Amino acid sequence: MSRPDRVLIVDDNLSICQTMAMILRKKGFEAEYATDGPRALEMAKASPPDIVLLDIKLPGMDGVEVNRRLRAAAPKSRVVMITAYAVDDKIRQAIDDGAERVFYKPLDIDGLLGHLGKCPDGKHGAGRSA
Amino acid sequence: MKRADGRGSGRGPEDAGPKLEMQYAEMAALLEHVPEGIVVLDAEGRPIKWNRAALELHGLSGAEDAGRRLSDLINEYELSYPDGRPMPQAEWPASRVLRGEKLDQYEVHVRCIASDWTRVFSYSGALINGPGGKPLMGVLTLRDITSLRQAQSSIQRDREDLDRAQAVAHTGSWRLDARSGELSFSDESYRMFGIPVGTKLTYESFLGHVHPDDRALVDGKWKAALQGEPYDIEHRIIVGGRVRWVRERAELEFDSGGRIRGGFGTVQDITGRKLARQALQAEKRDLEERVRERTRELEISLGSLELEMSERLKAEEGLRSMTEDLERQVLERTEALAESEKRYRTAFEASVNQLLLIRAVRDANGAVSGWRYMDVNENALRIANLERDNVVGRMAGEAMPEIAAAMATQWADVLATGRHRSHEAAFQGRDYLISVSRMDADTVVSSSVDITDRRRSEEALRKARERNAQQEKLAAIGRLAGGVAHEIRNPLSAMKSAVYYLKLALEKPDPNVADTLALLDREIARSETVISSLLGLAHPGRQARADVDINSCVREALEAGAPADVVVETRLDGTVPKVRADPAQIAVVFGNIIRNAFEAMPGGGRLTVSSHSENGSLSVSFSDNGTGILEEDLQRIFEPLVTTKDGGTGLGLPMAKVLVEGHGGSIAVESEPGKGSTFTVKLPVKKTSGPGE
Numbered sequence A: 001m002s003r004p005d006r007v008l009i010v011d012d013n014l015s016i017c018q019t020m021a022m023i024l025r026k027k028g029f030e031a032e033y034a035t036d037g038p039r040a041l042e043m044a045k046a047s048p049p050d051i052v053l054l055d056i057k058l059p060g061m062d063g064v065e066v067n068r069r070l071r072a073a074a075p076k077s078r079v080v081m082i083t084a085y086a087v088d089d090k091i092r093q094a095i096d097d098g099a100e101r102v103f104y105k106p107l108d109i110d111g112l113l114g115h116l117g118k119c120p121d122g123k124h125g126a127g128r129s130a
Numbered sequence B: 001m002k003r004a005d006g007r008g009s010g011r012g013p014e015d016a017g018p019k020l021e022m023q024y025a026e027m028a029a030l031l032e033h034v035p036e037g038i039v040v041l042d043a044e045g046r047p048i049k050w051n052r053a054a055l056e057l058h059g060l061s062g063a064e065d066a067g068r069r070l071s072d073l074i075n076e077y078e079l080s081y082p083d084g085r086p087m088p089q090a091e092w093p094a095s096r097v098l099r100g101e102k103l104d105q106y107e108v109h110v111r112c113i114a115s116d117w118t119r120v121f122s123y124s125g126a127l128i129n130g131p132g133g134k135p136l137m138g139v140l141t142l143r144d145i146t147s148l149r150q151a152q153s154s155i156q157r158d159r160e161d162l163d164r165a166q167a168v169a170h171t172g173s174w175r176l177d178a179r180s181g182e183l184s185f186s187d188e189s190y191r192m193f194g195i196p197v198g199t200k201l202t203y204e205s206f207l208g209h210v211h212p213d214d215r216a217l218v219d220g221k222w223k224a225a226l227q228g229e230p231y232d233i234e235h236r237i238i239v240g241g242r243v244r245w246v247r248e249r250a251e252l253e254f255d256s257g258g259r260i261r262g263g264f265g266t267v268q269d270i271t272g273r274k275l276a277r278q279a280l281q282a283e284k285r286d287l288e289e290r291v292r293e294r295t296r297e298l299e300i301s302l303g304s305l306e307l308e309m310s311e312r313l314k315a316e317e318g319l320r321s322m323t324e325d326l327e328r329q330v331l332e333r334t335e336a337l338a339e340s341e342k343r344y345r346t347a348f349e350a351s352v353n354q355l356l357l358i359r360a361v362r363d364a365n366g367a368v369s370g371w372r373y374m375d376v377n378e379n380a381l382r383i384a385n386l387e388r389d390n391v392v393g394r395m396a397g398e399a400m401p402e403i404a405a406a407m408a409t410q411w412a413d414v415l416a417t418g419r420h421r422s423h424e425a426a427f428q429g430r431d432y433l434i435s436v437s438r439m440d441a442d443t444v445v446s447s448s449v450d451i452t453d454r455r456r457s458e459e460a461l462r463k464a465r466e467r468n469a470q471q472e473k474l475a476a477i478g479r480l481a482g483g484v485a486h487e488i489r490n491p492l493s494a495m496k497s498a499v500y501y502l503k504l505a506l507e508k509p510d511p512n513v514a515d516t517l518a519l520l521d522r523e524i525a526r527s528e529t530v531i532s533s534l535l536g537l538a539h540p541g542r543q544a545r546a547d548v549d550i551n552s553c554v555r556e557a558l559e560a561g562a563p564a565d566v567v568v569e570t571r572l573d574g575t576v577p578k579v580r581a582d583p584a585q586i587a588v589v590f591g592n593i594i595r596n597a598f599e600a601m602p603g604g605g606r607l608t609v610s611s612h613s614e615n616g617s618l619s620v621s622f623s624d625n626g627t628g629i630l631e632e633d634l635q636r637i638f639e640p641l642v643t644t645k646d647g648g649t650g651l652g653l654p655m656a657k658v659l660v661e662g663h664g665g666s667i668a669v670e671s672e673p674g675k676g677s678t679f680t681v682k683l684p685v686k687k688t689s690g691p692g693e
Helices: A014-026 A037-046 A063-073 A088-096 A109-117 B018-033 B052-058 B062-066 B093-098 B146-169 B187-193 B203-209 B212-226 B271-350 B378-384 B401-417 B452-505 B511-538 B550-559 B583-600 B652-662
Strands: A006-010 A030-034 A051-055 A078-083 A101-104 B037-042 B047-050 B077-080 B103-112 B117-129 B135-144 B171-177 B182-185 B231-239 B242-254 B260-269 B354-362 B368-376 B421-427 B430-440 B443-450 B546-548 B566-572 B579-581 B605-614 B617-624 B666-672 B676-684
Touching: A006 A014, A006 A037, A014 A030, A014 A109, A014 B452, A030 A037, A037 A051, A037 A063, A051 A063, A063 A078, A063 A088, A078 A088, A078 A109, A088 A101, A101 A109, A109 B452, B037 B052, B037 B093, B047 B052, B052 B135, B093 B103, B093 B117, B093 B135, B117 B146, B146 B171, B146 B187, B171 B187, B182 B187, B182 B203, B187 B231, B187 B260, B203 B212, B203 B231, B212 B231, B212 B242, B242 B271, B354 B378, B354 B401, B368 B401, B401 B421, B401 B430, B401 B443, B430 B452, B452 B511, B546 B550, B546 B583, B550 B566, B550 B583, B550 B605, B550 B617, B579 B583, B579 B676, B583 B605, B583 B617, B583 B652, B583 B676, B652 B666, B652 B676
Parallel strands: A006 A030, A006 A051, A051 A078, A078 A101, B566 B605
Antiparallel strands: B037 B047, B037 B135, B077 B103, B103 B117, B117 B135, B171 B182, B171 B260, B231 B242, B242 B260, B354 B368, B354 B443, B421 B430, B430 B443, B546 B579, B605 B617, B617 B676, B666 B676
């Protein structure tokens, strides 16, 4: 059995970070979180996550910029954008920069888990619930 | 011959003796042949001898008459003086001779009573005394001078005529006898020269009357005349110390030997003419002098006049330029007036308003009894559909009776008060704004304009403004929603995650806990819907247009399901054309309306959805038989956040309206409280062309 996928949650709403981390861990993922861009990049450099849940609106450096930098810091990390806004331009930009897709808040959690469980390269499924 | 009285008769010749007798006989014979009449009387007056001539002259014949005594004859003849006075017998020639008087051509007019002839006799005679101085006899000789006197009388008349003629003509005549040197004047000549008629004159005495200054001239001319030169001169004479002018002309008479016999001339008083001419000349000279003086004065004044003239010319030049200026101004004013009239006419005709000039017609008391159209522009004629000739000059009651009926009161009011008035009125189904003003004491001007279109566009504008205001409101809500959405979606997302985790964590939750978690889920979902609706309302998003089958949209919207107690009926027209529309937005529209209908029928009911197309648009109607909408709510039903339902967001219908209008369509509602409502969506049907996006 392969090791569980490690998910980095980046959102300035700590509640979201904590609840999502608890859910992901329940579902067999390793989860950690950051509430701003620079911290997220730092963590990604230190230990590149398999998946990054990246909020577009962040204080200071926004999600689009963080995504772009993650290309250099953790080129193998999958990035899924999350947003409370229909900020089409930024979403398009993020996807152009390599993000997989976007989920809108309040998150459709089953939908999100389903997406994360898919293996883009067919290597493995996501962490499965116990 | 009258005989002397008998006193003269005496002795006969025989008493003288033989010698004397012989002498007497010879003498008697001699006397008989003398042409003059001879009568010899004795001292007593008895005729001693009548010679034949004497008898004939007296109209006597024979010896028997010769013996008659003077006294016998006195009753047979009447004697008178030449002047006509009767001659007494004592003055008869015989009486005078016998008294010893000597008669010399004693002229007596003798009338024979019996034969009624009158003759003029000239008697001469004397008393012959005998020796001792004793009267012996009287001798009378007589001549008949009747013819002579008649001739003389005729000559006298001629002379008088001549004299009168000369007097009238102021022309006298004269005759000069060259041999005697005697100069004879006619009476007029005497008068002219101031010389008593009959005065003896000679050439020299004549010269004495000539003006001393002219004497040499007159004498010279006369001498020349004697040599054959014509004599026709004018010269002055002195008459009573005064100068007069005469003109003299003369013809000279010569005898057969060429010697001068005398001259005959005329003299004419030309003083008057001369004086007149002199006066004329004097006057002429005077006139000439005055002319010269006047000329001098004129020449003097000419200088000042020229000066004045140049000033006047300047003034005239100024005046002329002023006049020209004035004329130009008048011309310009006239042109301006014509231009103004043209402009007025152009403006009058070009006006989009209907213009009427109406003049009051007054009765004998000055009260307005009617109205007459004085002028009307084409625009007014077009609206009234009348010809100019049928309106201008006509009474208002005849030409456009309905206007007169509607307006006459107002015209009269404006005319009376002078106050401008305007009001709106309908004419032939259109709205007009009519303004009436007073032009003069009898004329009002009515200007009307069709405001139908303006009103419609005002109405459209008002609606657009309302819509705009609504959109502003929506935009504000959108901004507000956008602003809060993030803050709400984030906590909602956290809550959702939290509930999700709790459900994961609690493998066998208490049923109450499970219900509570479910409740949390529903309310979170509901909050999501509200937020999404708000955002959708504020930012409808781009339309993704396609050729859409509206009937399909209706069916899909209805697939979401209806409450159990609601019957849904569809009456869809399968022939309706497709429309260019965003199917997702149309789905929201229909979904919102259907949901609204279901919510209006809390106790169940029937929803009828129908579609049809007409006049380039497609309609879909949703009729329910629910609670209906109150009149006051109907006005605001499409306004955001207005809801009458407990669970309503107040965003569904505004959202539907925004989206339909975004398609160029419209949404309308009819409702009757307690009976139900009908919502109708109209979408324009266009040719399927252009990019659908």
